[in-house]
Amino acid sequence: MPGTRWINLLVQQDCRVEICTEKKTILSVEDIIALIGNKCDGVIGQLTEDWGDTLFSALAKAGGKAFSNMAVGYNNVDVDAATKYGVAVGNTPGVLTETTAELAASLSLAASRRIVEADEFMRAGLYDGWLPHLFVGNLLKGQTVGVIGAGRIGSAYARMMIEGFKMNLIYYDLYQATRLEKFVTAYGQFLKASGEQPVTWKRASSMDEVLQVADVISLHPILDKTTYHLINKERLSKMKKEAILINCSRGPVVDEEALVEHLKHNPMFRVGLDVFEDEPYMKPGLADMKNAIVVPHIASASKWTREGMATLAALNVVGKIKGFPTWSNPNAVEPFLDENSSPPPACPSIVNAKALGLPVSKL
Ligand SMILES: NC(=O)C1=CN([C@@H]2O[C@H](COP(=O)(O)OP(=O)(O)OC[C@H]3O[C@@H](n4cnc5c(N)ncnc54)[C@H](O)[C@@H]3O)[C@@H](O)[C@H]2O)C=CC1
Numbered sequence: 338m339p340g341t342r343w344i345n346l347l348v349q350q351d352c353r354v355e356i357c358t359e360k361k362t363i364l365s366v367e368d369i370i371a372l373i374g375n376k377c378d379g380v381i382g383q384l385t386e387d388w389g390d391t392l393f394s395a396l397a398k399a400g401g402k403a404f405s406n407m408a409v410g411y412n413n414v415d416v417d418a419a420t421k422y423g424v425a426v427g428n429t430p431g432v433l434t435e436t437t438a439e440l441a442a443s444l445s446l447a448a449s450r451r452i453v454e455a456d457e458f459m460r461a462g463l464y465d466g467w468l469p470h471l472f473v474g475n476l477l478k479g480q481t482v483g484v485i486g487a488g489r490i491g492s493a494y495a496r497m498m499i500e501g502f503k504m505n506l507i508y509y510d511l512y513q514a515t516r517l518e519k520f521v522t523a524y525g526q527f528l529k530a531s532g533e534q535p536v537t538w539k540r541a542s543s544m545d546e547v548l549q550v551a552d553v554i555s556l557h558p559i560l561d562k563t564t565y566h567l568i569n570k571e572r573l574s575k576m577k578k579e580a581i582l583i584n585c586s587r588g589p590v591v592d593e594e595a596l597v598e599h600l601k602h603n604p605m606f607r608v609g610l611d612v613f614e615d616e617p618y619m620k621p622g623l624a625d626m627k628n629a630i631v632v633p634h635i636a637s638a639s640k641w642t643r644e645g646m647a648t649l650a651a652l653n654v655v656g657k658i659k660g661f662p663t664w665s666n667p668n669a670v671e672p673f674l675d676e677n678s679s680p681p682p683a684c685p686s687i688v689n690a691k692a693l694g695l696p697v698s699k700l
């Protein structure tokens with residue numbers, strides 16, 4: 338885990354910390370059971386681990402009260418099973434938002450301007466002079482950005498694309514993104530007052546509307562039963578032939594086999610993927626597609642974010658062990674990140690706090 342603050346905070350609270358030194362990137366359930374052993378008060382785990390009934394039962398048997406994913410997404414965790422065993426489940430919202438949105442924006446630019454293809458071309462020594470048709474891509478300004486899942490990260494991404502490239506917005510979410518709508522309205526008015534074309538927004542009544550209208554579509558929902566294979570063969574066929582699809586949410590939100598087929602038959606369609614259906618693997622054929630940019634789940638990989646994630650995960654676990662209440666707003670975690678002061682006596686974000694009847698901090 339990055340940085341030293343997370344471990345210093347645990348040690349200051351008299352925790353004995355055991356660090357897994359297995360030379361394996363992804364631990365199996367059996368590996369983790371062995372690491373938990375007979376006595377373990379809490380665990381900080383990774384999104385690659387399968388935290389279900391077996392592990393929560395083992396943790397509870399070892400006296401464990403707390404688990405935290407070092408991640409905001411917790412689709413790898415069976416929260417009901419944790420609740421059944423009285424284990425609190427923490428996650429780390431609030432420190433990933435901008436970093437993840439920046440990677441989605443980076444992929445959007447890289448895909449629209451074909452940066453990876455052009456880079457490979459240069460390195461292969463194929464450049465023999467400027468040509469009018471060399472790596473022609475898409476202009477973003479004035480086009481429409483579609484966001485599926487306009488929560489924390491989806492909204493931050495939308496703002497970047499709107500402010501940065503003056504794109505119009507269409508979004509689909511189960512809930513209204515009121516703050517985002519207000520921002521686009523105000524920014525549109527500002528542009529108009531400056532004599533520029535104002536940007537616009539629309540909340541789509543269906544996801545298909547976004548797919549049909551948008552030029553760049555970025556996926557930011559959580560992964561659950563309702564979002565599994567949200568983008569499938571039929572939905573891909575509704576998108577514009579030259580559209581760009583970005584996925585920085587979770588791999589299974591996209592039917593990756595259908596995507597490979599779509600990429601093969603639509604060379605002007607481009608994707609930027611940070612996540613994959615069967616990580617760490619890619620579906621056959623994806624790696625050969627020139628119209629796909631693929632990066633290894635690095636959307637949250639900025640130093641500040643990763644150190645913040647580690648700190649929040651550690652504070653979730655130690656807070657529960659110490660019997661601290663939960664923080665009232667898990668999106669407002671700045672007080673936990675200030676290196677120059679002690680963190681508040683609270684768990685920053687416990688997703689099953691209500692189900693466990695945990696008290697809420699009054700701070
Ligand atoms: N690639 C990476 O490294 C990272 C990936 N993530 C992923 O991004 C996800 C989103 O993170 P946040 O924005 O912080 O979460 P959030 O909870 O703020 O936003 C998720 C949004 O998805 C919406 N949603 C849920 N079901 C939907 C559906 N069926 N159709 C449309 N919208 C739906 C929700 O209403 C919510 O607004 C995480 O759960 C995680 O899986 C997060 C951080 C880094």
Ligand SMILES: O=C(O)C(=O)CO
Pocket residue numbers: 384407408409410411433634635636637638
């Ligand atoms: O926090 C998450 O959900 C991640 O995917 C970490 O990058």
